Amino acid sequence: MTHAPARPAPGRPGWIDLASPHPETARAFYSELFGWYSYTLSVPGYGDYTVFTLGGVQGPEVAGMQPLADDTQPPSWTCYFKVADLQTAVDAVKAAGGRELTPPTDYAGIGSMALCMDPEGADFGVATPGNLIEFGVVDRPLTMCWAELASRDTGRARRFYGAVFGWEAVDREYHGSVYTNWKLDGRSVAGMVAMDHGWPPHYPAHWIPYFWVDDCDAAAARAVELGATIRVPPADVQPGRYAAMTDPTGARLAVITPRTATGPGGAV
Template sequence: MPEQTRAASGRPGWIDLASPHPETARTFYRALFGWDSYTLSVPGYGDYTVFTLGDVQGPEVAGMQSLVDDSQPPSWTCYFEVGDLQRAADAVKAGGGRELIPPSDYGGVGSMALCMDPEGADFGVAVPGNLIEFGTADRPGAMCWVELACRDIEGARRFYHEVFGWEAVDRDYHGSVYTNWKLGDWSVGGMISMDDSWPPNYPPHWIPYFWVDDCDAAAARAVDLGATIRIQPADIQPGRYATMTDPTGARLAVITPRIATGS
């Protein structure tokens, strides 16, 4: 692909949750991570919940909206910050992906487009607005990592390199291969292969990791709040982690890093 079609940045910038039960989700995440929240009324779009660290005046860490269509699964969407939204959307289509929601402006929230990679994992590209500061991450209580689970590893390497200029660096973790997505010296995320241990119809997906002080305690608290643990707390090189689905069915992970993940 020609160089000029690449996005300008490609770093994780925002995440939001599409939930069939926003009140249930709001209660869960406020109790699990100690978040507060407020609601923005976006002209032509409706209400949008913004989660904050600490009190309502704290930095914004994530958003939430209601599912438009009840047939869609609840999910977290990872948005990657870009300098030119239309160029990024064009790069997605040129690389074999799809544009699910075209570039749109959401007032002070920012301008965003929802996309899908060639294997079906959705993600977003975004340019920040003046009400929400993208990039509040890599601190306790916030997103500190994003990870793609897919089956076509080589196809994903090609696609995300063409769209964002990412380089795939493979590492050996206890006999299995883990891919780091790199922009220069910066690790922007990871990738794992969905092997035969995954259900055959389980879709490829991006998942956010949230930094917690105590992974085991956070997992136990999540269960008490209605979550289902998918991978019990376990040690990996970057720290101790667990994966789960929240009470509405959206996937997420928590991790207690040994070092600042993403640096």
């Protein structure tokens, strides 16, 4: 089956960026797990930036990677949300109680981005595309197809992200717990899970990307062979079968085999 490239609209997740303490280890892991190709750009004033693609150097871009700038920070994927105007989005973040971590910056044609933090401390980005990356391909196999926030104060998160992106929060009950689907123009664009007593007490709020795979169990098993640690073994939920893990450098991610051809957003 041929999947046409899907590009995100404003208010939806579109680009993801890995900050890794061991970029070569991470490069090998994602190349083996997802079959991604990678090349490195030298961005004046910012150092090296790795771009992951599908199908070789001419393939569509799916993610970026850079070395971890501060050894005191944990390895992590940052989810970026497309916006129409970067400064307006950053102003909305601050007005709603969040913080600007890095100001709007043009990365030499890659795109203009700003890193932000919500009131609970979960990092995320806002971005507008540049000449090179019209934002990554999403919602197709081997790409990001869902973004999920783990939050301890879900009411506060609802108010914050509703104010910043115009999202509507719709709650669904899954297996005795409440899962929040954020919708924009009637379409699910992201999710949120409440961090209850089952989470370690000092575990921070965070965003995690989900990657579309054809066989969740096989992908989880292969990830372990490549050095990942499974945090949530393969399990069935309404949108599909998923597993959560940390990669060999410690960054959190999940894989999912959707139940529908439109991905998890089409099933929630």
